[in-house]
Amino acid sequence: MLTSENLAYKFADGPELKFPPLNAQIGEKILITGSSGSGKSTFLNLIAGAIKLQTGKLIFDEFNYNAQKSYVIDKFRAEKIGYVFQTLNLIPFLSVFENITLSIKFSKKRAAKVNNVKDEVKRLLISLGLAENVLEKKTSNLSIGQQQRVAVCRALLGSPKLFLADEPTSALDNESSKKFMKELFQTFDKNKQIIIIVSHDLRLADSFDRVINFNNV
Amino acid sequence: MFKLFISSIRSRWLPTILIVSCLVSSIVLLLSIERIQNGTKQSFNYSISGVDSIIGPRSSSVALVLYTIFHVGKPTNNITYKTLEYLKERDDIDWIVPIALGDSYDEFRVIATNSDYFEKIKFGNNKQIEFDKGNDSLRLNNTIFGADVAKKLNSNIGDRINIVHGSNAEMGIEHDDFSFELSGILKKTGTPIDKLVFINLQGYELVHLGWRSGKKIFSLKNQDINKIDSNQLIPKTITAAFVGLKSKLTIFNFQKDIREYLEEPISAVIPSLALSELWSIVGVVDKGFKLLSWIVIAISLIAMVTLIINSLESRKREMLIYRANGASPVDLSLMVVIEAIFIGLVSIILALIFVSLISYFASFQLSIYFGISTNFSFLTVNEAVILSIILLAGVLSSLIPAIITYRKNLNQTFN
Numbered sequence: 001m002l003t004s005e006n007l008a009y010k011f012a013d014g015p016e017l018k019f020p021p022l023n024a025q026i027g028e029k030i031l032i033t034g035s036s037g038s039g040k041s042t043f044l045n046l047i048a049g050a051i052k053l054q055t056g057k058l059i060f061d062e063f064n065y066n067a068q069k070s071y072v073i074d075k076f077r078a079e080k081i082g083y084v085f086q087t088l089n090l091i092p093f094l095s096v097f098e099n100i101t102l103s104i105k106f107s108k109k110r111a112a113k114v115n116n117v118k119d120e121v122k123r124l125l126i127s128l129g130l131a132e133n134v135l136e137k138k139t140s141n142l143s144i145g146q147q148q149r150v151a152v153c154r155a156l157l158g159s160p161k162l163f164l165a166d167e168p169t170s171a172l173d174n175e176s177s178k179k180f181m182k183e184l185f186q187t188f189d190k191n192k193q194i195i196i197i198v199s200h201d202l203r204l205a206d207s208f209d210r211v212i213n214f215n216n217v
Numbered sequence: 218m219f220k221l222f223i224s225s226i227r228s229r230w231l232p233t234i235l236i237v238s239c240l241v242s243s244i245v246l247l248l249s250i251e252r253i254q255n256g257t258k259q260s261f262n263y264s265i266s267g268v269d270s271i272i273g274p275r276s277s278s279v280a281l282v283l284y285t286i287f288h289v290g291k292p293t294n295n296i297t298y299k300t301l302e303y304l305k306e307r308d309d310i311d312w313i314v315p316i317a318l319g320d321s322y323d324e325f326r327v328i329a330t331n332s333d334y335f336e337k338i339k340f341g342n343n344k345q346i347e348f349d350k351g352n353d354s355l356r357l358n359n360t361i362f363g364a365d366v367a368k369k370l371n372s373n374i375g376d377r378i379n380i381v382h383g384s385n386a387e388m389g390i391e392h393d394d395f396s397f398e399l400s401g402i403l404k405k406t407g408t409p410i411d412k413l414v415f416i417n418l419q420g421y422e423l424v425h426l427g428w429r430s431g432k433k434i435f436s437l438k439n440q441d442i443n444k445i446d447s448n449q450l451i452p453k454t455i456t457a458a459f460v461g462l463k464s465k466l467t468i469f470n471f472q473k474d475i476r477e478y479l480e481e482p483i484s485a486v487i488p489s490l491a492l493s494e495l496w497s498i499v500g501v502v503d504k505g506f507k508l509l510s511w512i513v514i515a516i517s518l519i520a521m522v523t524l525i526i527n528s529l530e531s532r533k534r535e536m537l538i539y540r541a542n543g544a545s546p547v548d549l550s551l552m553v554v555i556e557a558i559f560i561g562l563v564s565i566i567l568a569l570i571f572v573s574l575i576s577y578f579a580s581f582q583l584s585i586y587f588g589i590s591t592n593f594s595f596l597t598v599n600e601a602v603i604l605s606i607i608l609l610a611g612v613l614s615s616l617i618p619a620i621i622t623y624r625k626n627l628n629q630t631f632n
Contacts, residue, residue, distance in 0.1 A: 045631055051630055070545070070627060074543060078544075083542070086632070088534055091534075105218065107543050110543075154542070
């Protein structure tokens with residue numbers, strides 16, 4: 001489903017990063033771990049299509065990233081990928097509801113997968129342990145944990161086939177991290193989705209099907 | 218997408234309002250100059266029609282037109298009645314209407330002429346002067362009021378007035394020894410005619426019989442008016458004369474003949490040419506103002522681009538979140554361009570509303586002070602062209618931040 005071979009990336013002012021091959025199937029939960037600078041986030045950026053592929057092969061859902069125009073990759077991301085940042089996931093001047101529905105704003109196909117937006121948003125919110133009444137709240141009134149959950153709601157709205165998160169629990173304490181991951185996996189659709197999470201926190205490893213340590217590459 | 222953009226711009230409302238204010242002010246400045254110029258031109262041209270030439274003492278043609286038609290400024294010299302007699306005998310002249318200026322009543326200027334004035338002098342597109350009340354009888358002791366005079370003074374037919382010597386009614390001495398009876402009130406024309414008090418030329422001469430060099434020597438109160446020799450009431454001088462020619466083709470020959478008239482220095486002015494001369498004088502100042510307002514608009518647009526570029530840094534996270542959710546760099550650039558179009562359009566609409574209010578106020582003032590009616594529309598073709606240029610300039614200048622946005626986001630990592 002998601003395969004990468006011989007992937008490598010070199011930033012203009014840095015060394016070349018080489019990545020291990022990856023073969024992920026639908027329903028898999030993968031944790032990518034490693035020390036700072038090992039290339040975890042760059043790998044995630046390559047899969048998300050934020051940066052252009054330089055070397056190697058990357059295919060997801062029969063979409064070959066090689067030599068694709070950037071707007072084609074953007075369109076693909078809008079439709080098939082949900083992405084959660086480490087922090088500052090939300091736009092402060094938009095309400096929680098508006099932040100969540102951002103993910104279906106840029107893809108008609110993804111929007112078409114959601115029959116009743118409000119109901120689906122509520123369903124996701126509840127499954128992630130948030131109350132319905134946060135919908136119209138300003139994002140600045142939410143705790144960091146709540147903000148990360150809202151970001152996950154956004155990434156999961158419209159059932160993208162691939163869920164990517166870069167250190168989503170870095171701002172949370174241990175208990176909150178565990179709770180967050182538990183709720184995330186409850187919401188995750190095993191029959192349709194792949195989850196890839198980048199984290200340096202190995203305490204989370206038990207919850208995943210597979211752990212790839214970039215330090216061992 | 219539009220909703221997102223509105224929310225985004227709302228989060229930056231203060232700088233946005235400031236930049237819109239800058240643009241609105243500069244557009245209002247430019248459009249006001251344009252409108253005042255066009256409106257004034259239009260209304261000045263509207264004020265006289267059917268007159269081929271104005272004969273007056275040799276001086277500036279603009280000054281002659283200003284004081285005979287628009288009653289702005291004062292005549293510096295007169296022409297003799299003898300010259301008028303000579304003109305009347307010319308074969309190429311169809312009609313001639315003499316006028317004498319100098320006296321006033323209340324805040325209005327008195328014009329001494331004859332009944333032909335109401336038949337021969339036209340306004341607008343060859344419109345005839347019409348009477349609201351009374352008739353065009355302008356006998357020795359009659360007066361006829363323009364519409365604004367009658368309205369302001371709440372006058373009725375049969376009212377009697379004493380005019381004042383000199384063009385400033387507050388400073389002048391009243392001709393208290395002879396009064397004129399109101400015989401007619403004109404319909405509103407939207408021209409300086411509305412602010413005139415008409416009297417008979419002989420009547421004008423009569424009230425000045427006892428005057429020498431601006432001073433009253435004797436009063437008419439002790440005189441039997443009926444016994445005054447009619448020859449004594451023939452004016453010795455007049456201010457000017459409006460002339461209609463039998464054929465307009467003879468106008469330049471006529472002008473040349475008048476210039477070469479040896480008895481006294483007079484000139485024949487063609488009203489439309491004199492007005493063109495006036496506009497060319499005013500045009501220099503006008504062009505300067507226009508240039509300045511275009512510069513102000515350019516500065517405002519630069520300020521708008523600076524604002525957008527500055528905001529890009531603070532919107533970095535916002536843009537990154539859009540990108541992560543599938544927005545392409547082109548989408549983000551488009552948002553920047555839409556922002557410029559939005560700011561431009563809002564500024565243009567607000568400016569049009571302000572300009573319309575200013576135009577209304579200005580036309581009201583022109584009407585009060587000069588009796589000139591102006592016909593301002595909400596948006597003229599010329600203005601639409603100007604506004605399109607401003608909008609286009611805004612869009613083009615927004616391409617700078619749009620390109621910056623595109624480049625910044627093309628290979629932006631999601632960190």
